[in-house]
Amino acid sequence: MTPRTRLFYLESMTNPLVRIGDLPAVAEFARERNLVSVIDNTFATPLAFRPLRHGFDLVVHSATKYLNGHSDLIAGALMGTAARVREAKHMLDHLGGSLDPHACFLLQRGLKTLGVRFRQQCATALQIAQFLEKHRAVERVNHPGLPSHRKHGRARRSSRSSAPCSASSPRAGVAAAERMFSRLKLPLHAPSLGGPETLVTRPAASSHSGLSPEDRARIGITDALVRVSVGLEAPEDLIEDFDQAAQLAPAAAGGLGAMLGKQSLHRRSLLRSQGGDVVLDRHDQLLAAAKSVRHGQQRLRRLHQPLGRAGGR
Ligand SMILES: Cc1ncc(COP(=O)(O)O)c(C=O)c1O
Numbered sequence: 001m002t003p004r005t006r007l008f009y010l011e012s013m014t015n016p017l018v019r020i021g022d023l024p025a026v027a028e029f030a031r032e033r034n035l036v037s038v039i040d041n042t043f044a045t046p047l048a049f050r051p052l053r054h055g056f057d058l059v060v061h062s063a064t065k066y067l068n069g070h071s072d073l074i075a076g077a078l079m080g081t082a083a084r085v086r087e088a089k090h091m092l093d094h095l096g097g098s099l100d101p102h103a104c105f106l107l108q109r110g111l112k113t114l115g116v117r118f119r120q121q122c123a124t125a126l127q128i129a130q131f132l133e134k135h136r137a138v139e140r141v142n143h144p145g146l147p148s149h150r151k152h153g154r155a156r157r158s159s160r161s162s163a164p165c166s167a168s169s170p171r172a173g174v175a176a177a178e179r180m181f182s183r184l185k186l187p188l189h190a191p192s193l194g195g196p197e198t199l200v201t202r203p204a205a206s207s208h209s210g211l212s213p214e215d216r217a218r219i220g221i222t223d224a225l226v227r228v229s230v231g232l233e234a235p236e237d238l239i240e241d242f243d244q245a246a247q248l249a250p251a252a253a254g255g256l257g258a259m260l261g262k263q264s265l266h267r268r269s270l271l272r273s274q275g276g277d278v279v280l281d282r283h284d285q286l287l288a289a290a291k292s293v294r295h296g297q298q299r300l301r302r303l304h305q306p307l308g309r310a311g312g313r
Pocket residue numbers: 011015040042043061062063064065074075076192193
């Protein structure tokens with residue numbers, strides 16, 4: 001803090017280590033010093049933590065993430081007293097950012113299922129964290145629902161729900177993390193979070209690549225650290241996939257084929273997590289149809305070959 005400090009900004013659950021500070025104490029600290037307290041509640045969502053009730057002045061959300069929940073728009077939300085929100089809105093009007101009506105419609109629709117999505121994501125994230133914590137290829141797992149987490153007690157007291165993300169360090173370092181990414185069949189290797197797909201990233205190479213290695217080390221972000229933002233797939237499918245991906249073996253083939261395979265597997269797992277079992281989804285049916293068209297064409301070619309030859313003579 002300096003004499004010019006006017007604002008205190010923090011996250012209710014930090015990215016990527018899912019740490020939870022003594023949030024009411026921070027709000028009080030800011031109030032006593034006449035600082036505006038602003039909290040990013042994106043990871044926690046209002047389901048896990050309600051900052052205004054704990055004395056924060058303003059709450060910001062990336063609505064791109066859990067509030068919308070479908071990885072198909074970019075939006076933000078700001079909550080606070082009418083006077084403070086008006087001030088921010090005034091600035092926003094000058095900057096010109098504005099959501100189009102379709103994005104507003106999607107966001108409103110996504111919000112209707114926030115509760116069921118978030119609860120399932122938190123439950124699955126905890127199961128995966130518990131599994132990875134015992135995995136011999138994994139050195140450490142950060143998830144506030146684990147008793148081994150530094151702030152497990154505080155998380156249980158202050159958060160009404162567990163967390164939908166975790167961060168793990170593979171024992172064998174960066175190469176092992178990269179190998180795991182190439183072997184995972186369900187999760188996508190991509191930044192962002194909060195959608196139906198499980199996403200994995202290496203913060204040292206993405207969100208925190210702007211920090212020096214020393215600064216990253218100081219805040220506990222090792223080069224090999226892997227953040228897992230859990231989606232809505234069946235937990236047993238994800239656990240099986242993380243288990244096979246963490247094994248030491250040559251990398252699987254990537255490319256478009258692997259991508260199409262991932263989408264199909266992901267849809268199957270979404271169905272399974274909602275009680276459906278091996279139902280061929282439309283994408284599988286289309287692939288099956290494309291295959292049978294190819295077979296048909298090959299058969300036709302074979303049938304026509306002798307005629308073609310005969311005609312050529
Ligand atoms: C905690 C948190 N807040 C804010 C943002 C910014 O979100 P947006 O992509 O909506 O600009 C992100 C993006 O990853 C985030 O993780």
